[in-house]
Amino acid sequence: MHDTQNTFYTSISKYYSEIFPFNPMQLKFVQNKLGELHGKQILDIGCATGELAFQLASGGAEVTGIDLNEDLLEQAIGNKKHEKLTFQQGNMLELAQDFSPQQFDAVLCFGNTLVHLNSEELVLQMLEGAKTVLKPGGQLLIQQLNYDYICSESVEALPVIDTENIRFVRRYNFADDSELVGFQTDLEIKAINRIVSNETPLLALKSKTLKTLLKKAGFRNIQFYANFKQDAKGGKHLPLVLSCEK
Known part of the structure; x- marks a missing residue:
């Protein structure tokens, strides 16, 4: 399963930033949730070519971007250099092994990354790992497609x-x-x-199931939105955005 997904991202990696250019609303959403970025420790899961991670670091955050795909990471490392920014190959199922407990103020998982995990059990494993590496009160911010x-x-x-x-x-x-x-x-x-x-x-991960898994992992104050502008969830919108706290 991983090989199929890696082949897919390698095949589009040269054009990834053109297909999915930086979305300023992602940055605004993170800023709205975290407030002042300066000094915040942020983990960006599925960082791809590093567009968002670079903008967060430019805003003062200490950012670690992880991705499984070497071709995307190579672009990020080569093109998005900042003293507050680190890129490394990493698996979202191994957060607790790769990082220290309570290391981050926020964990981000944007770009429909989460649903590349092909079972609810694996999603729960990822969420539990995210909770482990978040500081008390830290925030998990997710964006996927609205499978409802x-x-x-x-x-x-x-x-x-x-x-x-x-x-x-x-x-x-x-x-x-x-x-x-x-x-x-x-x-x-x-x-x-x-x-x-x-x-x-x-994985066609629906909001009710995702909310159940988040609660099971120990997250609270779970908020769903229709987009990064934080419009109310419901109806025929393709994005599904959420925030929750440890």
């Missing part, structure tokens, strides 16, 4: 990302007997007229 909406409405395609250099098509395959959905992508590289196709399984 995607599954209830059988949303079979996400918006196409079309830029000067690439066209990125994303589709879902649903199976009646599985919590996993097949995430199919076609990346068209316009200059060479080439299409890179992939499929990777994702």
Whole structure:
């Protein structure tokens, strides 16, 4: 499963920052939740090319970015240099092994990263690890897609990302007997007229289940939002954003 996902991210890594450019609303959301960034210790899980981590470090936070994919990390290390910023290869299931207890003021897991874990048991393991490395009162901030909406409405395609250099098509395959959905992508590289196709399984993690797992892991003050602007959750919105506290 990991090999499939790693192959997927390697195949799009050269164009990742063009497909998923820095979203200033992510930075504002973190600032709204944490207040003053200066001196805060932040862990960014699934940091990819390091866009958000760099902005957080520029704002005064001490940031550690982890990702499994070497190609994305190589870009982050090469392009996003800051004295308050560290990148390293890391698995979100091994947080308690890789970091000290109560090390971080906040743990971030954005970009639909969490649902790359293919079972509720693994999600709970990740959440328990995040709680271990958070300081008392520290915050876990998560953004994934809204599978309440995607599954209830059988949303079979996400918006196409079309830029000067690439066209990125994303589709879902649903199976009646599985919590996993097949995430199919076609990346068209316009200059060479080439299409890179992939499929990777994702966990269709719904908000009720996620809330149950967060409570089981010991988190409190769980708040769900429709986006990083903190609009109310509910209805036909693709993002699902949440904050909670240790």
